[in-house]
Amino acid sequence: MTASAQPDRSLPALRRRGFLAAGAAAGLGTLALTGCGGGAGGTGATSGGGAPRRGGRLRAAFAGGGAAETLDPHRSNLFADAARAKALFDKLADCGADMTARPRLAASWEPGPRLDRWKVTLREATFHDGRTVTAEDVLYSYRRIADPGQTYRAKASLEPIDLKASRALDPRTIEFRLKRPTAEFPNVLAAFGAYVIPRDTERFERPVGSGPFRFVSFAPGRSCTVRRYDDYWDGAPYLDELEFLIANEESARVNALLGGQVEYAHELNPATARAHQDQGRITIVRLRNSAMQAFAMKTDRPPFDDVRVRQAFFLIADRQELVDGALSGAGEVGNDLFGKGYQYYAADLPQRERDLTRARHLLKRAGAEDLRVTLDTSEVAAGFTEAAGIFRDQAAKAGVTVRVRAGSKDTYWSDILDGGTLSCYRSGAMPIESHISQRLLTDSSTNATHWRRPAFDALYQQAQSTRDQSARAEVYARMQRELHTEGGFLVWGFADWIVGTARGVGGVRSDAPANTLDWARFDKVWLR
Amino acid sequence: MIPAHSWLTRRLLLGLAQTAAVVLLVFALTEALPGDAAVALAADNPDPARIERIRAAMDLDRPASERFAEWVTGLLHGDLGTSLASGRPVADYLADGFGPTLLLAALTIALLVPVSVGLGVLAARRVGGAVDRLISSVTLGVYAVPEFAFGVLLVTVFALRLDWLPPTAVGYGTDLLAHPAVLVLPVLVLLSRPVCSISRLVRAGMIDALSAPYAEQARRYGVGGARVCFAHALPNAVTPAAQQLARTVDWLLCGVIVVEALFIIPGLGTVLMDAVAARDVPVVQGLAVVFGLLAVVLNLAADVVAHRLAPRAGVAA
Numbered sequence: 001m002t003a004s005a006q007p008d009r010s011l012p013a014l015r016r017r018g019f020l021a022a023g024a025a026a027g028l029g030t031l032a033l034t035g036c037g038g039g040a041g042g043t044g045a046t047s048g049g050g051a052p053r054r055g056g057r058l059r060a061a062f063a064g065g066g067a068a069e070t071l072d073p074h075r076s077n078l079f080a081d082a083a084r085a086k087a088l089f090d091k092l093a094d095c096g097a098d099m100t101a102r103p104r105l106a107a108s109w110e111p112g113p114r115l116d117r118w119k120v121t122l123r124e125a126t127f128h129d130g131r132t133v134t135a136e137d138v139l140y141s142y143r144r145i146a147d148p149g150q151t152y153r154a155k156a157s158l159e160p161i162d163l164k165a166s167r168a169l170d171p172r173t174i175e176f177r178l179k180r181p182t183a184e185f186p187n188v189l190a191a192f193g194a195y196v197i198p199r200d201t202e203r204f205e206r207p208v209g210s211g212p213f214r215f216v217s218f219a220p221g222r223s224c225t226v227r228r229y230d231d232y233w234d235g236a237p238y239l240d241e242l243e244f245l246i247a248n249e250e251s252a253r254v255n256a257l258l259g260g261q262v263e264y265a266h267e268l269n270p271a272t273a274r275a276h277q278d279q280g281r282i283t284i285v286r287l288r289n290s291a292m293q294a295f296a297m298k299t300d301r302p303p304f305d306d307v308r309v310r311q312a313f314f315l316i317a318d319r320q321e322l323v324d325g326a327l328s329g330a331g332e333v334g335n336d337l338f339g340k341g342y343q344y345y346a347a348d349l350p351q352r353e354r355d356l357t358r359a360r361h362l363l364k365r366a367g368a369e370d371l372r373v374t375l376d377t378s379e380v381a382a383g384f385t386e387a388a389g390i391f392r393d394q395a396a397k398a399g400v401t402v403r404v405r406a407g408s409k410d411t412y413w414s415d416i417l418d419g420g421t422l423s424c425y426r427s428g429a430m431p432i433e434s435h436i437s438q439r440l441l442t443d444s445s446t447n448a449t450h451w452r453r454p455a456f457d458a459l460y461q462q463a464q465s466t467r468d469q470s471a472r473a474e475v476y477a478r479m480q481r482e483l484h485t486e487g488g489f490l491v492w493g494f495a496d497w498i499v500g501t502a503r504g505v506g507g508v509r510s511d512a513p514a515n516t517l518d519w520a521r522f523d524k525v526w527l528r
Numbered sequence: 529m530i531p532a533h534s535w536l537t538r539r540l541l542l543g544l545a546q547t548a549a550v551v552l553l554v555f556a557l558t559e560a561l562p563g564d565a566a567v568a569l570a571a572d573n574p575d576p577a578r579i580e581r582i583r584a585a586m587d588l589d590r591p592a593s594e595r596f597a598e599w600v601t602g603l604l605h606g607d608l609g610t611s612l613a614s615g616r617p618v619a620d621y622l623a624d625g626f627g628p629t630l631l632l633a634a635l636t637i638a639l640l641v642p643v644s645v646g647l648g649v650l651a652a653r654r655v656g657g658a659v660d661r662l663i664s665s666v667t668l669g670v671y672a673v674p675e676f677a678f679g680v681l682l683v684t685v686f687a688l689r690l691d692w693l694p695p696t697a698v699g700y701g702t703d704l705l706a707h708p709a710v711l712v713l714p715v716l717v718l719l720s721r722p723v724c725s726i727s728r729l730v731r732a733g734m735i736d737a738l739s740a741p742y743a744e745q746a747r748r749y750g751v752g753g754a755r756v757c758f759a760h761a762l763p764n765a766v767t768p769a770a771q772q773l774a775r776t777v778d779w780l781l782c783g784v785i786v787v788e789a790l791f792i793i794p795g796l797g798t799v800l801m802d803a804v805a806a807r808d809v810p811v812v813q814g815l816a817v818v819f820g821l822l823a824v825v826l827n828l829a830a831d832v833v834a835h836r837l838a839p840r841a842g843v844a845a
Contacts (some may be wrong), residue, residue, distance in 0.1 A: 059699060061698060065802065065805075065806065066613075066798070066799065066801075066802025066803065066805075066806065067611075067613075067616070067621055067624060067799065067802065068611065068613030068614040068802070068806060068808065070614075080536060136587065151578055151581050151582050152702060156575065156578075208778050219701065220614075221702070221794065221798070221802060222701060222794055223699065245698050245699050245792075246698075246792075247698050247792045248789060248792075248801070248802075249789050249790060249792070251680060251790065252695075252696050252698065252789070252790060252791065254688065255683050255688065255695035255696055256690050256695060256696045256698045256792070258695065259687050259691075259694060259695035259696070260700060261694060261695065261696060261698050262699070319635070334766065388830070408809065410561075410567070410568050410805075411567050411568075413566045413570070413574040414570060414574035414576075414579065417574050417576070443580070445575035445577065446575055476711075494658060
């Protein structure tokens with residue numbers, strides 16, 4: 001079956017995290033990422049495979065979304081969608097390993113004096129049908145995403161742009177007019193799902209993009225085949241052909257990889273990775289810093305409206321035990337801040353350690369000695385229920401009774417947004433600025449800690465209006481110090497994202513958190 | 529004794545009532561699922577405004593009674609509705625997944641009967657002998673292993689260690705008959721438990737039948753052992769097994785979900801799992817109604833057959 005019957009109703013393509021309810025597969029699920037930009041220089045180790053070699057066909061197994069899958073890149077939701085979109089299309093920018101925006105279709109960008117106008121120059125690139133990528137294509141794509149009658153995922157990310165006033169200065173130059181100063185505007189260009197499609201494209205049965213591979217065939221929920229695009233602006237891929245295959249069960253992806261039915265398996269469990277790490281049959285690639293792991297405390301509700309209780313909880317957590325137990329050791333400890341290793345991360349703050357004496361003291365001063373709280377968790381992401389159980393035992397040592405409540409995984413994120421007081425939380429990679437704007441401002445749409453402080457909002461606006469990068473870094477540092485001392489996120493770790501490859505595969509980078517530029521970047525992968 | 533046609537009428541009426549109950553239950557249960565397609569789609573980006581927009585776009589904000597009436601009207605016209613996720617007719621989803629699932633089920637049933645009856649008879653021929661003990665302990669052991677675990681075991685041994693068979697059907701599409709090797713392990717997993725339960729029933733029935741007075745009598749008349757076994761004892765021994773077989777067909781539908789997930793076979797089980805995960809309610813409802821009707825029809829057929837063959841069993845209804 002090829003791609004017949006794509007949705008032509010104005011409906012969002014529904015699909016879920018790429019794992020099955022029935023499965024023992026511990027999927028970490030979709031990383032809801034607003035992207036940021038591209039490949040930070042050449043420090044990343046690659047998996048084996050020797051010198052690059054041209055030719056061959058690579059089969060990659062991902063978890064998928066069934067018969068409702070679409071190749072409309074603006075509807076990307078799952079990892080499988082994102083990987084296919086990346087093969088077929090380009091964004092203006094993409095995120096590097098440190099979440100800084102790297103130019104892609106945009107050759108360069110230049111802000112106006114007040115940071116509310118940005119001039120973006122396109123590089124010379126062509127779509128698969130030979131047409132040149134122009135400013136009009138970009139504006140068409142962005143206006144499609146921002147359509148008020150639609151629910152494209154990147155819509156919220158593009159919100160700062162005034163698309164009515166934005167215009168093409170010439171075929172290769174766009175002037176974006178913004179609703180307010182936005183110093184991190186390049187992050188918007190790298191947003192998850194902000195792909196450039198040819199002007200007037202409405203249907204995606206045979207998608208035409210400017211990406212490294214051109215479309216061959218697509219069977220929703222089963223497979224998608226693409227072939228090398230020789231005129232790709234970033235150099236033609238090594239591979240002749242690439243096939244995305246859908247395998248929802250983690251065990252099936254591993255078996256297919258071990259049995260030689262695929263050469264790349266996305267999203268493996270830590271236990272699988274450990275079992276095959278040194279066996280020599282497959283190569284395990286760990287993408288560090290891919291998913292923040294945290295407990296979210298509602299800062300406006302008792303008992304967490306008292307900052308001393310939040311601080312006590314920070315001190316209760318034994319982070320290494322959580323990483324070892326809930327992530328099977330596949331990750332590193334966190335310091336109650338999002339974005340370890342990313343640009344602007346406040347790495348100079350001291351690592352918080354467990355201190356039960358001080359925790360008890362703080363609880364006593366807050367009048368919360370026999371504290372009882374309910375911790376919401378769910379099977380929605382790998383390690384959530386384990387983390388909840390471990391934290392319950394850790395809290396008991398400080399005299400806090402934690403009751404673990406397991407909720408439905410299908411409605412979990414919506415349930416904890418405004419319900420409960422303490423919950424398991426996770427986030428995929430995104431720039432620290434996006435994390436703040438989506439989750440920590442008074443009007444943020446997914447503010448799970450109910451962190452609403454006008455002074456904090458003002459700092460964010462100040463950062464966005466600050467042209468000088470080091471001055472901006474200073475503002476971000478101030479905001480992070482405040483979060484580290486008083487915030488609602490107890491960030492205990494950062495999980496690795498685990499990919500398995502056959503031994504003959506080269507060029508799979510490990511310094512690429514899931515959904516960054518070099519993640520699933522099959523144009524730079526080769527077969528020996 | 530009740531006249532046959534009156535029994536049949538009552539049994540058919542019961543079937544109709546069961547069908548109506550299935551339709552009502554399917555709607556009520558899917559309605560009771562926590563969350564809806566909009567919440568499921570939003571996943572870990574649950575911006576309330578976005579969820580509302582999705583909900584409105586999908587007509588999820590209309591009252592349940594209205595949607596139920598519309599759905600039942602559609603069903604009566606043979607229209608299963610339209611997928612929320614893709615806008616395609618639900619019937620298309622069923623058609624897509626039907627082939628591989630039917631193939632698996634047909635192969636399983638075709639092998640199930642001879643294998644389980646053969647094993648049961650073999651074990652019963654010399655009760656307590658080495659063959660009997662081997663068959664009995666292996667069938668008991670295998671029966672105790674869940675399909676998922678058994679499947680993983682088979683894949684590990686036959687696909688990954690010995691490299692005799694492909695571990696999954698990934699990349700083969702829907703034309704599985706063209707690659708018979710990929711069917712071996714899935715069918716083995718599907719067979720594992722029913723073979724065990726039915727062969728044990730056949731064995732028990734055979735032991736009873738072989739020690740029954742009529743078998744003794746036949747032997748006293750000098751009828752050969754094989755003839756007593758196959759012509760006299762076996763037909764009586766398989767009656768309980770035949771009813772178990774009808775139940776097995778129901779069970780196969782569940783087994784198929786596990787097996788399809790494990791071996792990446794794009795059948796109805798996969799369609800159902802994807803639809804549940806996406807809260808694609810029309811697809812879930814359509815599949816549930818079809819599965820439910822299938823169960824009603826199969827049980828009806830089994831009852832009719834049993835009623836005809838063994839009226840003394842006093843079939844339910």
